Amino acid sequence: MIYLDNAATSKTKPDEVIQAVIDAMQSAGNASRGASNESLSSDRIVFQTRKKISELFNVSNPRQVVFTKNSTEAINVALQGIIEEGDHVITSCMEHNSVLRPLNYLKRDKKVEVDYIHIDENGDLKYEEIKGLIKLNTKVLVLNHASNVTGNINNLRHIGDICRAKNIIFIVDVSQSAGSFEIDMIRDNIDVLCFTGHKSLLGPQGTGGLCVRDNIYIEPLMSGGTGVHTYDSYQPDRMPTRLESGTLNAHGIAGLGAGIDYINSKGMDKLTEKATIFSKTFFDGVKSIDNIKLYGNYDTQYRAPIVSLNIADMDSSELSAILSDKYNISTRPGAHCAPLLHESMKTVDQGMVRFSFSHQNTMEEVEFAIKAIREVAEEENSTTI
Numbered sequence: 001m002i003y004l005d006n007a008a009t010s011k012t013k014p015d016e017v018i019q020a021v022i023d024a025m026q027s028a029g030n031a032s033r034g035a036s037n038e039s040l041s042s043d044r045i046v047f048q049t050r051k052k053i054s055e056l057f058n059v060s061n062p063r064q065v066v067f068t069k070n071s072t073e074a075i076n077v078a079l080q081g082i083i084e085e086g087d088h089v090i091t092s093c094m095e096h097n098s099v100l101r102p103l104n105y106l107k108r109d110k111k112v113e114v115d116y117i118h119i120d121e122n123g124d125l126k127y128e129e130i131k132g133l134i135k136l137n138t139k140v141l142v143l144n145h146a147s148n149v150t151g152n153i154n155n156l157r158h159i160g161d162i163c164r165a166k167n168i169i170f171i172v173d174v175s176q177s178a179g180s181f182e183i184d185m186i187r188d189n190i191d192v193l194c195f196t197g198h199k200s201l202l203g204p205q206g207t208g209g210l211c212v213r214d215n216i217y218i219e220p221l222m223s224g225g226t227g228v229h230t231y232d233s234y235q236p237d238r239m240p241t242r243l244e245s246g247t248l249n250a251h252g253i254a255g256l257g258a259g260i261d262y263i264n265s266k267g268m269d270k271l272t273e274k275a276t277i278f279s280k281t282f283f284d285g286v287k288s289i290d291n292i293k294l295y296g297n298y299d300t301q302y303r304a305p306i307v308s309l310n311i312a313d314m315d316s317s318e319l320s321a322i323l324s325d326k327y328n329i330s331t332r333p334g335a336h337c338a339p340l341l342h343e344s345m346k347t348v349d350q351g352m353v354r355f356s357f358s359h360q361n362t363m364e365e366v367e368f369a370i371k372a373i374r375e376v377a378e379e380e381n382s383t384t385i
């Protein structure tokens, strides 16, 4: 199988990640639950990974790194713990449902107002709209770094500067860019950064988290056992315990730490460059095929290694099924959990077929995928004439 669905999850994890999970499963007790060797071993695993995350994103202190099971949970913790009744929030039409749905509940249940930055025909954010959307009660601007559909990348520094000047909390969803692109919370004025562990960070599924600036208070979404302050009636106030209830996924967190080590040892830029060459080669190979529709801005220096396309009016699920059944190529059709993006790009009925590349692919796989698209397009074009 040729796996071109890396934006959904990175499939083959490095051996070091697998080994770290096995080692943790054989040694780790329950973190923060006493002073047994096993519990302390788990504490060390968790702390080391917090430290690696804080270094990766330039977080002020490892204690400001909170673990969750994925970025969806991290985004929910941030949005529900910061936004209050009557607040105004700005987001964009390129967001994933991980952002849009929690905001819809806040709109419905807490009378929160939400405005959406539009995107242009290439899927790029209309930056010029941002200042006009800011109101006196704008509390949060929440945005992804890279679109999971087009691969377009947003200029975080520019938006972070606007937020800082207007005293707006800037929450960023880096699900598609963490582990591929340099992200600096301090430089980019990011207040809360939500990440997932199982995509380009090469960790196991069930890992993710949020990094929080020192001065940002997030009310806990959940409460329960923390192993400390047992007689407190409520969640301990200190970070990260305030936002972490129940047993942590220390086994997965060990794998996530090993994923970050792997990226650092190989060089993040080198891994990303490889994936980008595959993505660009694929784009160049398919762009002149008759009746191909390509989505996104390919005229930029930085973009995530994603190419989304359609062939004429062919349903995206049908094309993806042919690629899978006849060519053994895994892609992702449909709407990719990004309803407003598809509405904006007028692809609600057809969807798009997303090809997403990683450093683990090969040039032969890319060439084969181009050939497959050419053959399916020729066949489709001949039957529609």
Ligand SMILES: Cc1ncc(COP(=O)(O)O)c(C=O)c1O
Binding pocket: 007, 008, 070, 071, 072, 073, 096, 098, 144, 146, 147, 148, 173, 175, 176, 196, 197, 208
């Ligand atoms: C931009 C974006 N945000 C959020 C998510 C949700 O990630 P997870 O399923 O790990 O919570 C994804 C996953 O595809 C994504 O691409």
